[in-house]
Amino acid sequence: MAQFFSIHPENPQARLISQSVDIVRRGGLIAYPTDSAYALGCHIGDKLALDRIRAIRQLDKDHNFTLMCRDLSELANYAKVDNAVFRLIKSHTPGAYTFILPATSEVPRRLMHPKRKTLGLRVPNNPIALALMDALGEPLMSSSLILPGDTVPLTDPYDIRESLEHQLELVIDGGYCGMEPTTVVDLTGDEPVVTRVGCGDPSPFTF
Numbered sequence: 001m002a003q004f005f006s007i008h009p010e011n012p013q014a015r016l017i018s019q020s021v022d023i024v025r026r027g028g029l030i031a032y033p034t035d036s037a038y039a040l041g042c043h044i045g046d047k048l049a050l051d052r053i054r055a056i057r058q059l060d061k062d063h064n065f066t067l068m069c070r071d072l073s074e075l076a077n078y079a080k081v082d083n084a085v086f087r088l089i090k091s092h093t094p095g096a097y098t099f100i101l102p103a104t105s106e107v108p109r110r111l112m113h114p115k116r117k118t119l120g121l122r123v124p125n126n127p128i129a130l131a132l133m134d135a136l137g138e139p140l141m142s143s144s145l146i147l148p149g150d151t152v153p154l155t156d157p158y159d160i161r162e163s164l165e166h167q168l169e170l171v172i173d174g175g176y177c178g179m180e181p182t183t184v185v186d187l188t189g190d191e192p193v194v195t196r197v198g199c200g201d202p203s204p205f206t207f
Helices: 014-025 047-057 072-078 083-090 127-136 157-164
Strands: 003-006 030-033 038-043 066-068 097-102 118-122 140-144 170-173 183-186 193-196
Touching: 003 014, 014 030, 014 038, 014 127, 014 170, 030 127, 030 157, 038 047, 047 140, 072 083, 072 118, 127 140, 157 170
Parallel strands: 003 170, 030 170, 066 118, 097 183
Antiparallel strands: 030 038, 038 140, 066 140, 097 118, 183 193
């Protein structure tokens, strides 16, 4: 049965953030708010929790998971970027974008696209998400909370608890945070390619 924490969307309570991070470190799977929609999150090195996300969302092996980062200081550990790409990402973070990037050897193989060796990376503009990663001290492995058969993410934490209370360890109620997933921008080629239009304005990446 999932625990249910009501965390203030602008001033997250440190005690509840700490308890949430403890759940993640113990292998727990959480639902938490971002600046686009609610997401599922787990510890980056936890294969079992990652497999549980795949099962909940019925994802295939080619799905790109996302590393949710608190800032860009961790970018070089997980992705290969040149100066131009770094400047482009920096000018649009934090924000509702997921950037597809070539993964470094630091990234566990199971987290990246098996053929392209890429992963998604983003910095959300949400105080709760940022507080979670700041307390965790590393990125949070994440996936949009879109259930099989749905086209939009779940937006109501009470609905999330009702649907997934036996499949998660924690649901964080951080209020309403939108119905659209992120805009996905592939930065692995010579020019940016918008592969999904979502909450983030795609116009800066279309020429």
